[in-house]
Amino acid sequence: MRIQEFLQHHGIATNPFADEDAQTDLVFKTACIRSVYHPAWDKIYGDPSEPATAVVFGEKGSGKTAIRLQIARHLADHNADHPQQQVFVVPYDDLNPFLDRFRERFSARRRRRPDRVLSQWHLWDHIDAILALAVTQLVDRLLGVRDARHPAARDEPLDCTMLDGSQKRDVLLLAVCYDQSTADNRLKRWQQLRRKLGVSVWMSYWDIAVGVAVTAIVLAAIALLGGWNWLLTVWPYVAIAAGWLPCGWRLLKWTWKAWQIARCTRTLRQTIPFLRRMLMRFPAGQLEGQPLPVRAATDDRYAMLDKLQGVLRTLGFAGIVVLVDRVDEPYLVNGSTDLMRALIWPMLDNKLLKHPGLGVKLLLPSDLERLLDREDRDF
Structure with missing residues (x-):
């Protein structure tokens, strides 16, 4: 059967x-x-x-x-x-x-x-x-x-x-x-x-706000005081660079951290740009x-x-x-x-x-x- x-x-x-x-x-x-x-x-x-x-x-x-x-x-x-x-x-x-x-x-x-x-x-x-x-x-x-x-x-x-x-x-x-x-x-x-x-x-954007504010202040001072010849000197650029320094430092810091995370989490799908961008969103x-x-x-x-x-x-x-x-x-x-x-x-x-x-x-x-x-x- x-x-x-x-x-x-x-x-x-x-x-x-x-x-x-x-x-x-x-x-x-x-x-x-x-x-x-x-x-x-x-x-x-x-x-x-x-x-x-x-x-x-x-x-x-x-x-x-x-x-x-x-x-x-x-x-x-x-x-x-x-x-x-x-x-x-x-x-x-x-x-x-x-x-x-x-x-x-x-x-x-x-x-x-x-x-x-x-x-x-x-x-x-x-x-x-x-x-x-x-x-x-x-x-x-x-x-x-x-x-x-x-x-x-x-x-x-x-x-x-x-x-x-x-x-x-x-x-x-x-x-x-x-x-x-x-x-x-x-x-x-x-x-x-x-x-x-x-x-x-929104508090995580403070460094960008500082950079924009310093840049605006420097340009406004040049325009209002008529000091266009200042652009021929190094000081306006130094002031603007100093204003963007916190943003640059945070960018380098979290890029390094993102690279470390991507390197050490070997079993996961990670990208440095995403990790850096998200880590920088924390205040x-x-x-x-x-x-x-x-x-x-x-x-x-x-x-x-x-x-x-x-x-x-x-x-x-x-x-x-x-x-x-x-x-x-x-x-x-x-x-x-x-x-x-x-x-x-x-x-x-x-x-x-x-x-x-x-x-x-x-x-x-x-x-x-x-x-x-x-x-x-x-x-």
């Missing part, structure tokens, strides 16, 4: 075993996702009000993606039932865009060797990618972007009126550094966000002492993560859950155990995995478990 005949004999319309991917398995999505669980489900899922890290190893096809989908669905139910204690879900399961941009930073000779490329991948590259996903989602939800779809997200836009002045600045700063949406022009999107938050930036003094991802180190990233968490807490989120899956699928990895190790090992950092309010759910191939068992205590 053929399979189709067997199914028809028992009145089954479709083969429940036809789909091998949980993302397209209708039987799993409709009948199992809320009722069939992994034996260690309680440990993996944890308590949504206190997100915690969990690591799951499994063979290919053993159900890791199903667990990810179940976590997202249950967190969506939790968010619907607890609007003031929601969980912000960040799906970190498509690493190809980040690996593409990371790979472009290297010479053509090194690009041909995935092992040499991934040997330069560090923890801060992971944090940059996670922040990019989280901030892009946050901006989408603040602006109420209709076409954006995010796991466990409620339909209504987030209420930004609850944010205080410093948090609004933090949102704008995070958007400058990490908003990677392709739905709209980045400049236009940032301006929309600024208007949504009700933040005025003088607002960014003094504020962290920026300008170094190849994790300290600034953790500070940016803390800013994001502070904003989310005010918006009604108890924590962040990052769902890490499909690490064997990126084209640069292509199922290689050694390349997966190079990609994932930097993420197995105690400070990140135990960061307060952050739960990282790592759904990893079982090949990595064997490598992990070989590590010594220093790891």
